[in-house]
Amino acid sequence: MAFFRSRPKPAPEPAPHAGYFALHEAYGDDTPVSDKFDDWDRRLGTTKPDTAHRLWFGRRRSWWIVRAIAALIALFIVIVAWLAVTAPLSKSLQPIAPPELTLLANDGTPIARNGAVIGKPVEVAQLPDHVVEAFMAIEDRRFYSHWGIDPRGMARAAWTGYGGGSTITQQLAKFTFLTPEQTLTRKAREMLIAFWLEAWLTKDEILERYLSNAYFGDNVYGLRAASLHYFYRQPERLKPDQAAMLAGLVQAPSRYAPTKHYERAARRMKLVVGSMEDAGYITAAEARAMRPPRLDVRPNKALPTGTYFADWALPQGRQLAEAGYGGQTLTTTLDSRLQAIARRATQRVPGKAQVALVAMRPNGEVVAMIGGKDYARSPFNRATQARRQPGSTFKLFVWLAALRSGMSPDDMIDNREITTGSYRPKNAGGNYSASITLEDAFARSSNVAAVRLLKTVGSENVIATARDLGVQAPLAQGDPSLALGTSTMTLLELTSAYAGVAANQFPVRPHAFATPKQGWLAKAWEWSRHESLSGRTHRDIEQMMRAAVSRGTGRAAALSVPAFGKTGTSQDYRDALFVGYAGDLVVGVWVGNDDNTPLNGVTGGSIPARIWRDFMAQALGKSAPRPAPAPGASEDPGTPVEPMDVPGPDAIPTAEFPIDDRSRVRIGGEGVTVTTDIEGLPVDVRLDRDGLRVQPAPTPTPSAPPAPGGP
Numbered sequence: 001m002a003f004f005r006s007r008p009k010p011a012p013e014p015a016p017h018a019g020y021f022a023l024h025e026a027y028g029d030d031t032p033v034s035d036k037f038d039d040w041d042r043r044l045g046t047t048k049p050d051t052a053h054r055l056w057f058g059r060r061r062s063w064w065i066v067r068a069i070a071a072l073i074a075l076f077i078v079i080v081a082w083l084a085v086t087a088p089l090s091k092s093l094q095p096i097a098p099p100e101l102t103l104l105a106n107d108g109t110p111i112a113r114n115g116a117v118i119g120k121p122v123e124v125a126q127l128p129d130h131v132v133e134a135f136m137a138i139e140d141r142r143f144y145s146h147w148g149i150d151p152r153g154m155a156r157a158a159w160t161g162y163g164g165g166s167t168i169t170q171q172l173a174k175f176t177f178l179t180p181e182q183t184l185t186r187k188a189r190e191m192l193i194a195f196w197l198e199a200w201l202t203k204d205e206i207l208e209r210y211l212s213n214a215y216f217g218d219n220v221y222g223l224r225a226a227s228l229h230y231f232y233r234q235p236e237r238l239k240p241d242q243a244a245m246l247a248g249l250v251q252a253p254s255r256y257a258p259t260k261h262y263e264r265a266a267r268r269m270k271l272v273v274g275s276m277e278d279a280g281y282i283t284a285a286e287a288r289a290m291r292p293p294r295l296d297v298r299p300n301k302a303l304p305t306g307t308y309f310a311d312w313a314l315p316q317g318r319q320l321a322e323a324g325y326g327g328q329t330l331t332t333t334l335d336s337r338l339q340a341i342a343r344r345a346t347q348r349v350p351g352k353a354q355v356a357l358v359a360m361r362p363n364g365e366v367v368a369m370i371g372g373k374d375y376a377r378s379p380f381n382r383a384t385q386a387r388r389q390p391g392s393t394f395k396l397f398v399w400l401a402a403l404r405s406g407m408s409p410d411d412m413i414d415n416r417e418i419t420t421g422s423y424r425p426k427n428a429g430g431n432y433s434a435s436i437t438l439e440d441a442f443a444r445s446s447n448v449a450a451v452r453l454l455k456t457v458g459s460e461n462v463i464a465t466a467r468d469l470g471v472q473a474p475l476a477q478g479d480p481s482l483a484l485g486t487s488t489m490t491l492l493e494l495t496s497a498y499a500g501v502a503a504n505q506f507p508v509r510p511h512a513f514a515t516p517k518q519g520w521l522a523k524a525w526e527w528s529r530h531e532s533l534s535g536r537t538h539r540d541i542e543q544m545m546r547a548a549v550s551r552g553t554g555r556a557a558a559l560s561v562p563a564f565g566k567t568g569t570s571q572d573y574r575d576a577l578f579v580g581y582a583g584d585l586v587v588g589v590w591v592g593n594d595d596n597t598p599l600n601g602v603t604g605g606s607i608p609a610r611i612w613r614d615f616m617a618q619a620l621g622k623s624a625p626r627p628a629p630a631p632g633a634s635e636d637p638g639t640p641v642e643p644m645d646v647p648g649p650d651a652i653p654t655a656e657f658p659i660d661d662r663s664r665v666r667i668g669g670e671g672v673t674v675t676t677d678i679e680g681l682p683v684d685v686r687l688d689r690d691g692l693r694v695q696p697a698p699t700p701t702p703s704a705p706p707a708p709g710g711p
Contacts, residue, residue: 100327101317102303103310105336106367106514112310113303117327119224121212122235124204130240130281131223134247135211137275140168144203148194169194172210216249217257230258232296240282241293244272258295266292308371308381309334313512320513332512333365338619342368345615349373349591349607353599356382356590357615358495362503362581364510366492368615380594387473387488388575388592391568391604392445392553394466394485396498399442399544401457401465403537409439409544413449413456423480425451442544443552445567447484454483468531469497470507485568495579495588501545502564502581504538505530545580554578556609559616567604574598578608583620587612 100115124132136143142150148169166174173193197206216226223246227235231242238246248268249256258265269292277287304310309332317330342357349355359368371381380386403409415436418424425447432448441449454462459482463475473489476482492510500506507530533541545564548554553567557578565580574596579588589608592599602608675682 099321101314101321102327102329103313103317104329104331105334105339106331107336108331109336110303111332111334112305112307113327114305114310114314115327117218117220117225117229119212119220119222119226119228122208122223124208124211126236128236128238128243130276131235131238131243132207133276133279133281134240134243134272135168135207135250137279137281138247138272139171139250141275141279143168143207148198149191166190167194168210169197169206172206172213173197175215176209176213214250215253216246217253218259230295230297231293232298239293240286241269241290244276244290245269245293248272259297262292262295304375306375306379308375308379308383309339309366309369309512311379311381312366312369312371312384316512330513333361333367333514334369334512335367338368341615341618342370345611345618346370346373346589348611348614351600353591353593353602354378354382355611356386356491357587357611358383358492358510359585359587359615359619360495360499360508360510361584362499362505362508362586363515364496364499364508365514366510366512367585378594382491382590382592382594383588384490384492386590387490388590389488389570390485390494391570391575391577392447392450392485393494393566393568393577393579393604394487395442395445395450395483396501396541396545396566397466397469397471398450398454398457398462398483399438400469400501400533400537400541401462402438402453403540404465404533405457405461407438407457409437409442409540411438412436413438413441414452415441415446415449418448418451423451425481425484439544439547442566443547445548445553450483451480454480466497468506469500470509471497485570491577491588491590494577495586498565498579498581498588499586501533501538501541502586504532506532549580553605554580554609556605557613557616559613559620561620563616565612567609569603569605572598573600573602576602576604576606576608578604578612580612582616585616585619587615589615 099118100113102113103111105111140150142152146167148167150167170190173190177189177193201209211223213222215221216223216229218229220226220229223235226246226249227233227238227242230246231238233242245258245265245268248265248271249258251268255261256265256268273282273287273290276282277284282290306314313332313334317332320330321328338359342359346355346357354372355370356372357368357370358366360366369381369383371383371385372378412435415427415433417426417430417432427447428445436444436446436449438449438453440446441453459477459479462482463477466475471489471493473487473493475487479486496508496510497506499508499510532538542564545566546562548567549557549563549565554565557563557565557580559582561582563580563582565578568577568579569575575590575592576599577588577590579586581587589611591602591608591611
């Protein structure tokens with residue numbers, strides 16, 4: 001089989017370009033010219049060396065131009081991505097001010113209404129032509145022909161000094177995405193966002209969002225809300241004169257609001273009408289015939305814009321409310337019946353002294369709140385904003401820390417006067433004893449015992465206990481006066497800590513809106529985030545808190561049902577408190593002066609305890625006796641310097657009174673003993689803090705016979 005070999009092709013003749021170079025040829029190249037003569041040479045022909053260099057550099061310049069264009073495209077993509085994050089398109093659908101929010105009590109009773117009046121969005125297709133034309137004539141005549149910015153309008157504004165030169169798209173970008181500051185950076189961002197809005201939205205969509213978000217004065221946002229507010233009609237039924245007046249408000253709503261400045265609004269309306277005539281929207285005759293419209297303002301139902309409770313609840317409500325147009329309604333935990341009881345109970349505070357009351361459920365649901373005597377005169381909330389000394393109510397954390405460390409209510413502690421060291425607190429009335437049980441020291445609010453107990457358990461453990469119960473206020477570690485409540489905190493914070501003891505689950509977070517129902521997994525997670533006291537510790541602390549009410553400094557708060565609490569009075573009678581719980585209510589009461597001047601002998605066991613009792617008795621539907629304090633006894637614990645406390649048992653005299661010839665009563669030793677004769681057997685019936693006991697009476701020692709000759 002034969003194989004055919006290709007014959008070598010004859011070399012092409014040299015190209016007739018001696019002394020010239022192909023376009024791609026370089027100096028010093030040994031490659032035959034014929035090998036470099038290609039299709040480009042045939043297309044472009046030959047050139048001289050200097051021309052070749054110029055073309056080569058031209059190619060390089062073209063390449064740099066391509067790279068620059070690619071870089072600009074990449075930069076544009078980055079800017080679009082940045083805008084997508086920092087200025088999401090959905091934001092232009094949201095109202096620029098918080099919507100009107102109406103708060104209701106748990107029974108549906110309106111409490112307060114707060115926030116801007118924001119109408120629902122409008123649709124351009126549903127609006128009369130004269131409404132759209134009025135806004136375009138005065139704000140942006142070339143709205144439908146530009147791409148977000150209007151160079152002609154900007155030049156006119158710069159030349160004449162009249163108008164801002166911003167298009168409707170720029171205004172939407174400004175009040176939706178940007179701050180009102182006048183800087184070049186903000187203006188550049190405004191223009192970028194305007195281009196972006198024009199790229200993503202239709203002209204009608206931009207105009208609709210602009211009209212639905214513009215501010216028209218009187219705390220009214222959006223064309224629909226403005227139409228209803230000023231003329232009591234929907235924007236779809238606006239007359240030309242009404243539309244012209246509304247269009248004139250957008251430039252300076254507060255300055256032109258017709259409810260306050262009708263003449264200014266009328267003059268501004270004439271400018272709008274003139275612009276409509278210049279733009280060809282209306283004839284000269286129609287412009288001359290147009291007069292300022294008559295307002296039809298109808299006030300809303302009388303409802304306060306704020307109360308002490310509403311001011312505190314509103315930030316929580318804003319987090320729960322959905323972003324959108326139109327008013328929204330939220331139901332709170334406030335109990336209108338308990339709020340009325342609290343208002344009546346706090347009216348007993350005399351003079352210029354102020355009062356605060358917080359009532360909550362053990363789970364933190366606030367059901368009543370009084371922040372002062374009169375919200376209209378002073379909206380400052382003394383229950384949630386005032387930081388005052390809690391006095392002896394802070395002793396709860398000291399004694400609770402002792403119980404958590406293993407101590408018991410029957411343990412003894414030194415109750416003698418402190419005579420050494422730089423800090424020497426006193427007991428009220430100078431009443432001391434060699435020792436005292438922890439329970440009695442808590443009930444009588446012994447200051448010297450509190451300072452010694454703080455030293456025993458350690459201030460760091462007391463602070464840790466307070467933190468566990470939800471106290472966030474600064475607490476001074478190592479300061480002995482901490483035991484007597486010298487660190488300031490709010491009444492709400494202190495009452496929430498007591499709620500943690502009542503629920504035996506802490507910390508308790510006070511809240512104004514009911515917690516939504518949770519599934520078992522969410523409940524388990526919530527339980528894992530809380531702590532509780534051991535059964536013994538919880539019983540012991542409640543035993544001591546009950547003793548403080550039944551036989552201690554809080555006797556004025558006693559109810560016919562078990563009540564647990566603690567009194568507190570700060571230095572020089574500047575603050576007086578009672579905090580405690582009964583049934584399913586935890587209540588804290590504070591009385592004091594705003595200028596921190598001393599009260600006239602008011603202690604926590606006096607007015608605050610009686611306010612607490614009056615509120616609880618009505619809230620729980622129970623009647624309770626009003627036990628009178630023991631003769632000569634003070635009703636309240638004291639301050640870190642001069643405490644007011646009840647006297648110790650050694651200050652109560654022992655007395656014995658006959659009932660008949662076989663019975664007598666003996667008072668003393670913290671109890672009452674009745675000695676009588678039952679069927680010839682003498683017995684003692686004793687009533688003290690341990691209860692009622694019956695036991696044989698000791699046999700009396702026979703007296704000596706009279707001396708002979710005596711009477």
